[in-house]
Amino acid sequence: MLLAIDCGNTNTVFSIWDGESFLCTLRTSTHHARTADAYFTWYSTLVKHYGIEVDITDVIISSTVPRVVFNLRVFADRFFGCRPIVVGKPECLLPHLPRVDTGTQVGPDRLVNTAGAYDRHGGDLVVVDFGTATTFDVVAHDGAYIGGVIAPGVNLSLEALHQAAAALPHVDISKPQNVIGTNTVACMQSGVFWGYVGLVREICTRIKEEHERPMKIVSTGGLAPLFQQTVDLFDAFEDDLTMHGLTVIHRYNKENS
Ligand SMILES: Nc1ncnc2c1ncn2[C@@H]1O[C@H](COP(=O)(O)OP(=O)(O)O)[C@@H](O)[C@H]1O
Ligand SMILES: CC(C)(COP(=O)(O)O)[C@@H](O)C(=O)NCCC(=O)O
Numbered sequence: 001m002l003l004a005i006d007c008g009n010t011n012t013v014f015s016i017w018d019g020e021s022f023l024c025t026l027r028t029s030t031h032h033a034r035t036a037d038a039y040f041t042w043y044s045t046l047v048k049h050y051g052i053e054v055d056i057t058d059v060i061i062s063s064t065v066p067r068v069v070f071n072l073r074v075f076a077d078r079f080f081g082c083r084p085i086v087v088g089k090p091e092c093l094l095p096h097l098p099r100v101d102t103g104t105q106v107g108p109d110r111l112v113n114t115a116g117a118y119d120r121h122g123g124d125l126v127v128v129d130f131g132t133a134t135t136f137d138v139v140a141h142d143g144a145y146i147g148g149v150i151a152p153g154v155n156l157s158l159e160a161l162h163q164a165a166a167a168l169p170h171v172d173i174s175k176p177q178n179v180i181g182t183n184t185v186a187c188m189q190s191g192v193f194w195g196y197v198g199l200v201r202e203i204c205t206r207i208k209e210e211h212e213r214p215m216k217i218v219s220t221g222g223l224a225p226l227f228q229q230t231v232d233l234f235d236a237f238e239d240d241l242t243m244h245g246l247t248v249i250h251r252y253n254k255e256n257s
């Protein structure tokens with residue numbers, strides 16, 4: 001059975017894939033100093049809690065934080081006796097090679113999103129991933145990642161206001177009732193929420209113009225539901241898109257190496 005690990009700059013997610021569905025999904029904060037033993041203590045406690053008894057034979061990792069990969073490799077080796085596939089490393093095959101400027105290290109999460117989205121929808125797509133950063137990944141008609149956009153994440157923008165302005169508090173994002181805020185928190189939430197709606201709409205419109213082919217827009221990532229519920233920006237919302245992409249890349253490597 002496959003353990004798929006998606007490590008973002010904020011959260012690390014583990015999912016167990018039995019070949020047909022995900023048996024469980026476990027989430028912890030990303031911390032580069034977490035040891036292999038600490039991962040296993042956390043993992044085995046939760047797996048036991050959910051009553052899942054599985055034999056992990058394969059591990060695949062996508063990490064936007066290079067420093068965590070060492071401990072995750074030790075974790076896979078020590079507890080499951082396997083050598084993980086690490087997306088972005090030369091030995092990890094990709095179904096479609098990215099077409100970007102020479103020397104560009106595309107974020108592994110974006111390569112994985114591309115593979116997952118192409119498998120489900122075919123080409124000519126934009127994947128919008130609301131993580132620590134908000135990324136727009138453009139998938140060509142043939143499934144290749146051909147570039148995109150990196151914007152500051154929703155929480156990062158709110159945090160930046162708090163950090164830089166003495167009178168602005170720490171605020172959690174939510175959809176404000178009105179655009180005109182009548183208190184400080186509502187003003188900040190309005191600026192970031194509606195500002196983001198505008199950012200996403202403008203960027204998607206311009207990508208579609210530049211791409212010159214009809215495109216579908218798919219959203220994913222921790223904060224995607226907030227925008228999916230309230231505003232009609234996306235054709236689809238898929239919270240498991242990155243995990244699905246990891247299973248696609250894993251299968252491709254098994255079949256082709
Ligand atoms: N259910 C949620 N409600 C509110 N905020 C969330 C939720 N899930 C994730 N977040 C926040 O959304 C942001 C992106 O999370 P995530 O997609 O896990 O990021 P990354 O993949 O970059 O680690 C983070 O700031 C995280 O704290
Ligand atoms: C843009 C990102 C920081 C997004 O990471 P995340 O929000 O998922 O933690 C990550 O994909 C990354 O480090 N990319 C490298 C540069 C690039 O993709 O062009």
Ligand SMILES: [K+]
Nearest residue numbers: 129131133135
């Ligand atoms: K992201």
